[in-house]
Amino acid sequence: MTPTDLVAEAFQGLGRLCANDSGDRIVQAPGAMGMERIEAWFHGPVFDPHRHDTYAIGVTLSGVQSFHYRGTMRHSLPGQLIVLHPDEVHDGGAGTESGLRYRMLYVEPSLLAAAMGGAPLPFVPEGIVDDAGFRTTLGSALGDLDRQLDELFVDDFIAQLAGFMQQHAGRPAKPLGKTAWRTANLARDYLTDNALDPVRSEELEAVTGLDRYALSRHFRAAFSTSPHRFLVMRRLEQAKKMMAVGTPLAEIAAAAGFSDQSHFNRQFKKAYGMTPGRWSALVRCERSIEIRTAA
Template sequence: MNAHEQNPGVRPDTTDSAGDWIRRSGRPSGIERIEAFFHGHGYEMHRHDTYAIGVTLGGVQSFSYRREKRHSLPGQIIVLHPDEEHDGEAGTSAGFMYRMVYVAPALLQEALGEKPLPFVPGGISDDARLRAAVHAMLLDEEAHSDALAQDDALFDLAAALDAAAGSPAQRHCGDFRAAQKAREYIHDALDRPVTLDELALASGRDRWSLSRDFRSFFGTSPHRYLTMRRLDLVRGLMLRGHSLADCAVGAGFADQSHMTRQFMKAYGVSPARWLKIVDAGGHAGR
């Protein structure tokens, strides 16, 4: 992505004469996202009362953290613990670009189920699970715009942080009946937005316990399950001759492009190409 492109859901905040800039999103429910680019020295020593978790997108992001100098390369994950001082500057003359999400510790602690807050040593991580969780939180447009997707991303981020911090895995004894009630609720709500709070109310379980239960018994998150069932509905409607636009609306997607993005993620081909391939194979697989 070009460093100066405007991103969906992110508004220009500050730009100075040197060409440095910050773009930030709002702060719903203790979560704030920024994207920034700096030449030279970015900011002085400071600290947040939140986690600061991000990914370097370009250049070398250098910073002092816990009395050592750190250097984050493109693709590496930065994890700054609450109340830890740090600064920031470019490691080369090319400058650096990054995205960061600031998450209130209480949100992560709730998602972890009253476990101690995870501490990832060193400030930089190459943990694959953490990288995937951070990318979902920062780079997936749906995690910015859909409440259930954001809650899924937050839960996955908390779990990935906990694992990257070296916390031992714990056996989860879930409530199957609650997870089943949430699953049934999803099946009855494919054509409209669904929130984790709705699922919690329908199941009689608190939201984060339900998230763990659902993953334990059905192998995926509530949002991912909802998306796949919507795509099942889309495929059925397509095979019955409905237009792609009507399929998107009928299956609860925001629009045709939203549906197409999710279809590509799930099946690796566009809806139109999938239908063409199925039609070429005849009706046996229908």
């Protein structure tokens, strides 16, 4: 079998509902704690330069996925894996006129860090990986997007994922000390629990026992992003959930903790490479296709 045949066999499921439709759209799978799964169909350039606070790990199913990453234009062919490090700027879109189909997994760094027992987060500098074993492991999570992932599966999947990531990573950084790791996790938990509220530096200093500058260094070493950006991304996650159930965009900004609509729009585009309106339209397209298929 060719890599394309293997990919088609391993990544079956939800995509078949839309196989005869050529419109751009995004399918969002049922969520699991710390992980988000999507399938996307696009034509032409789609994403402006942006950055996540998660790992983005995916597979190109058809077409060519072209993107700038770490100063170089990359091209992912069917069967190749894409591995993007948190907070690394990238864009993306279809590299040929035939369009692009891919599946992507977004993983919170804390999951990989916990699985690696205090070792530094793996960094894969090339952004593209050819590895049949890695692809099979990824397919266990992305192969059926209709399926809700249970906790035991996620635990084993993350452990396997961490192993493959370490194999393809460059030279590891110095491990984070136990105290730094503990305080970074205290800050992360507090930010997660209070994501929709204003959070001041004094609060994090009180929770962790560190001054704000030491905390910022430890947090970035642990999770490859800053406390502020982690907080903003949790608010954007809430906004995406509200979009998925049809909440009007005009109501989302305040409900998700943003100061106004303009602030929300800017932060969303920085994080996802497109406006909230564009994202919402792509998700609505997928819902309308699913309804028509079921009718």
